[in-house]
Amino acid sequence: MSEGKKIVVLQALVVLLAVWLVNQIANRYRTQFDLTEEKRYTISDATKNLLQSLDEEVFFEVYLAGDLPANFERFQKSIGEMLEQFSIESGNRVQYKFTDPSQANNAQARNQFYQSLMDKGVQATNLNYKNADGDKMEKLIFPGAIASKGMSEVSANLLKGNRAAGPEGMLNQSIEGLEYELAKAISELVDGGTKKVAYLTGHGSPDGEDIAGFRSAVQSKFDLFNVSLDGRKELSGYDVVVVGKPTIPFTEREKYMVDQYLMKGGNLIYFIDALSVNMDSASGEGTIAIPYETNLTDQLFRYGVRVNQNYVLDVNSGQFPVVAGNMGNQPQIQMIPWPFFPVLTNFSKHPAVRNLDAILGRFVSEIDTVKAEGIKKTPLINTSQYTKLLGPPVRVAFNDLRDELRPEKFTDGPKTVGYLLEGAFTSLYANRLVPKGFDKAQFVQKGTSAKVIVIGDGDIIRNDIDPETDQPLGLGVEPFTKTTYANETFILNILDYMVDDSGLIETRSREVKIRPLDRVKVKQERTKWQMINLVAPVLLVLLIGGAKWYVRKKKYAK
Numbered sequence: 001m002s003e004g005k006k007i008v009v010l011q012a013l014v015v016l017l018a019v020w021l022v023n024q025i026a027n028r029y030r031t032q033f034d035l036t037e038e039k040r041y042t043i044s045d046a047t048k049n050l051l052q053s054l055d056e057e058v059f060f061e062v063y064l065a066g067d068l069p070a071n072f073e074r075f076q077k078s079i080g081e082m083l084e085q086f087s088i089e090s091g092n093r094v095q096y097k098f099t100d101p102s103q104a105n106n107a108q109a110r111n112q113f114y115q116s117l118m119d120k121g122v123q124a125t126n127l128n129y130k131n132a133d134g135d136k137m138e139k140l141i142f143p144g145a146i147a148s149k150g151m152s153e154v155s156a157n158l159l160k161g162n163r164a165a166g167p168e169g170m171l172n173q174s175i176e177g178l179e180y181e182l183a184k185a186i187s188e189l190v191d192g193g194t195k196k197v198a199y200l201t202g203h204g205s206p207d208g209e210d211i212a213g214f215r216s217a218v219q220s221k222f223d224l225f226n227v228s229l230d231g232r233k234e235l236s237g238y239d240v241v242v243v244g245k246p247t248i249p250f251t252e253r254e255k256y257m258v259d260q261y262l263m264k265g266g267n268l269i270y271f272i273d274a275l276s277v278n279m280d281s282a283s284g285e286g287t288i289a290i291p292y293e294t295n296l297t298d299q300l301f302r303y304g305v306r307v308n309q310n311y312v313l314d315v316n317s318g319q320f321p322v323v324a325g326n327m328g329n330q331p332q333i334q335m336i337p338w339p340f341f342p343v344l345t346n347f348s349k350h351p352a353v354r355n356l357d358a359i360l361g362r363f364v365s366e367i368d369t370v371k372a373e374g375i376k377k378t379p380l381i382n383t384s385q386y387t388k389l390l391g392p393p394v395r396v397a398f399n400d401l402r403d404e405l406r407p408e409k410f411t412d413g414p415k416t417v418g419y420l421l422e423g424a425f426t427s428l429y430a431n432r433l434v435p436k437g438f439d440k441a442q443f444v445q446k447g448t449s450a451k452v453i454v455i456g457d458g459d460i461i462r463n464d465i466d467p468e469t470d471q472p473l474g475l476g477v478e479p480f481t482k483t484t485y486a487n488e489t490f491i492l493n494i495l496d497y498m499v500d501d502s503g504l505i506e507t508r509s510r511e512v513k514i515r516p517l518d519r520v521k522v523k524q525e526r527t528k529w530q531m532i533n534l535v536a537p538v539l540l541v542l543l544i545g546g547a548k549w550y551v552r553k554k555k556y557a558k
Contacts, residue, residue: 043085046503047183050190051090058149058186059095063122063142064158066100069129071171075143078175079158082182094186101142117142121155143174147185156185160489161355162345173355180351180507184496187504188221195499198227198238200258203294204247206462211244213463213475217488222495229254233437235261239499243270245458249295252435259299259428263447267498270300273458274309274365277396283322286397289363302428304372304421305454311394312364312415312456314342315386315405321480322398335480337405339388340396343485346382346414351505352497353380353418357486360476365456366415374423380453380494381418386410421452453494460487 043051060083064076076098086094101117104110118124122144131137143159158181161173197218201207207226218224225238235241235257243258250258262268273292281287291309300307320338342361347353359381366389369377386407429435430445463472464479473479476487497505 043082043089043179044503044507047086047179047507048089050183050187050502050504051086051094054090054093054186054190056149057093057095058090058147058189060097060145060147060156060182060185062096062098062145062158063101063117064144065098066102067131067139068141069127069131071168072127072141072143075159075171075175078178079145082178086182086186096145102139114140114142117144117146120146120153121157122146123157123159125159145182145185147182147189149186149189152189154185154188156181158182160357162347162357177355180505183504183507187502194221194223195239195495196225196237197222197495198225198235198241200241200243200246201226201228202230202248203250203254205244206458209465209472210462212472213477213488214244214461214491217475217492218495221492222499229257232257235266236264238266240267240269240495242461243268243272243296244461245271245273246294246296247273247276247292249293251295253437255295255299256429256435256438260442260444262303262425262450262452263427263444265448265450267451269453269455269494269498270296271455271458271461272296272300272307272365273363274307274456275311275363275394277363277394279396282396282398285399286395289392289394289396291392299428300454301370302372303425303452303454304369304375304377305419306368306370307454307456308366308368309392309394310366311340311390311396312342312366312383312412312417313339313388313390313410314383315339315407315410316343316345316384317341317405318343318360318362318478318483319481336398339405339410342383342387342417344381344383344417346384348379348382350378350380350420351507352420352493353490356490356493359460359487359490360478360485361417361457362459363457364417367417367419367454367456369419372421372423373426375425376422378420378422379416379418380420381455382414382416385414387412387415389415417456419454421454422449424449425452451498453498461491 062076062079062083064072064079068076080096080098083094083096087096101113102110104113114124122142125141125143127137127139127141129137129139144155144157146153146155158178159170159174160177160181161170163170165173199205199211199218215224222239227235227238227241229235238261241258241261258268272294275289276292277289278287289311297306315337317337317339318341319335320341321333321335340363342364344359344361344364345357347356364383388410389412425447427443427445427447429443434440434443461475463475464477465471466473467479474484474488475491476485477483478485493505
């Protein structure tokens with residue numbers, strides 16, 4: 001072998017060795033650069049801290065696989081990219097795989113597998129789409145995952161979003177929420193201590209079967225305690241206290257305990273009904289809604305809000321069954337739009353409610369803010385723009401709804417029905433006498449940083465009873481149409497926000513922009529770009545070949 005050939009072979013070997021070495025280093029120390037405008041491939045510091053703290057492997061099995069339409073393939077790809085980021089940041093302690101649940105040996109095995117996934121909390125979605133040949137297809141998919149660590153496992157449902165945004169918008173919202181949903185699953189696996197939620201009993205608050213759905217949902221993520229204020233001298237030891245639809249007045253002693261809990265850094269959630277209405281009296285000319293006397297108005301006022309004694313009617317509403325007549329001796333039930341039951345889809349950008357699906361409200365009241373020094377007030381839930389305010393005296397009558405709902409009659413605009421208050425609150429009992437039986441030396445006038453959420457609807461925590469089985473329905477399930485609303489997700493989200501010390505929930509603020517092609521421009525310029533794509537590479541090859549020929553000709557001409 002000549003000296004020149006040896007040099008060429010040696011150079012080739014060096015290049016191959018360098019490529020192999022670079023690949024080994026890249027595989028061992030994986031990294032990437034995020035050049036996207038919205039930093040879609042950059043995870044938050046809170047998630048990084050969680051992943052870097054892992055001391056053993058967390059494994060995700062994702063059940064979105066198989067033959068999927070293009071938009072769900074994009075969703076599947078985004079899940080894989082996010083999990084790959086998790087793997088890189090955790091030092092390969094996060095592993096994953098995709099499994100197609102439909103790939104079973106027979107129909108019986110497939111159905112059993114489907115049922116096992118649903119029993120574990122992975123929700124199914126019935127997908128209707130057209131394949132590449134234009135044929136209509138129907139497929140049951142499971143857009144979720146099960147995360148496992150050791151002997152523990154939790155489910156993560158990844159298809160979440162507001163249905164009002166349409167299929168593409170909902171998918172995009174689901175992509176925006178991937179980091180939070182996946183990181184939350186890991187957090188649940190590694191968090192040794194479950195947060196404590198207290199539900200205040202008494203005061204006419206719903207209990208038993210009326211809040212079976214609320215209990216089931218909260219107990220799936222938190223430790224839930226029934227707490228009575230009778231006989232207590234202090235309310236402490238809980239991460240969040242829930243005041244759910246009280247209808248009987250709080251005593252000053254009870255209000256003082258709640259107030260001092262907040263002053264010492266506790267978090268409160270109020271679900272308040274301002275008015276009481278008897279639906280059995282709503283036929284004919286109707287009935288008048290009567291204010292509840294809960295003795296909480298001054299307390300909420302001090303904290304920064306007022307729940308008004310009115311009802312917000314909304315064209316975007318649920319339905320209510322009324323007797324439209326009789327056939328023989330059987331009453332004929334008709335479902336009519338019932339604007340007293342607004343379907344709430346207008347949420348703020350706050351991470352606790354961002355991209356949330358529709359919530360079903362029932363007899364919802366408007367909330368106003370009032371001056372409270374040092375308190376940040378964030379609206380969480382608004383009605384649609386097509387609303388009507390009914391002020392006192394509020395009359396509720398079925399006869400008013402016989403005509404079709406007309407948007408031109410609902411002109412009061414969006415109304416806020418849910419607020420988040422944050423900051424160092426001032427006690428209701430500042431410049432007041434402390435109730436008897438409490439040590440004035442223990443009184444805290446100005447609190448530490450805390451959070452209060454006030455919702456102008458006490459029924460959001462209440463589930464209905466199935467008229468066919470007489471069993472409690474899930475939270476947010478409408479009893480007659482069986483439509484499921486996001487009441488449960490909303491409650492879990494706000495509880496997550498209240499107890500989140502790591503900042504993980506802030507990842508729900510991630511935004512992924514859709515940049516669709518201009519279809520008109522694509523149609524007009526299709527031929528031009530097709531010719532560029534076909535001709536430009538050929539011209540480039542000819543140009544490079546010509547340049548090389550010219551250089552060699554000039555070199556050997558010497």
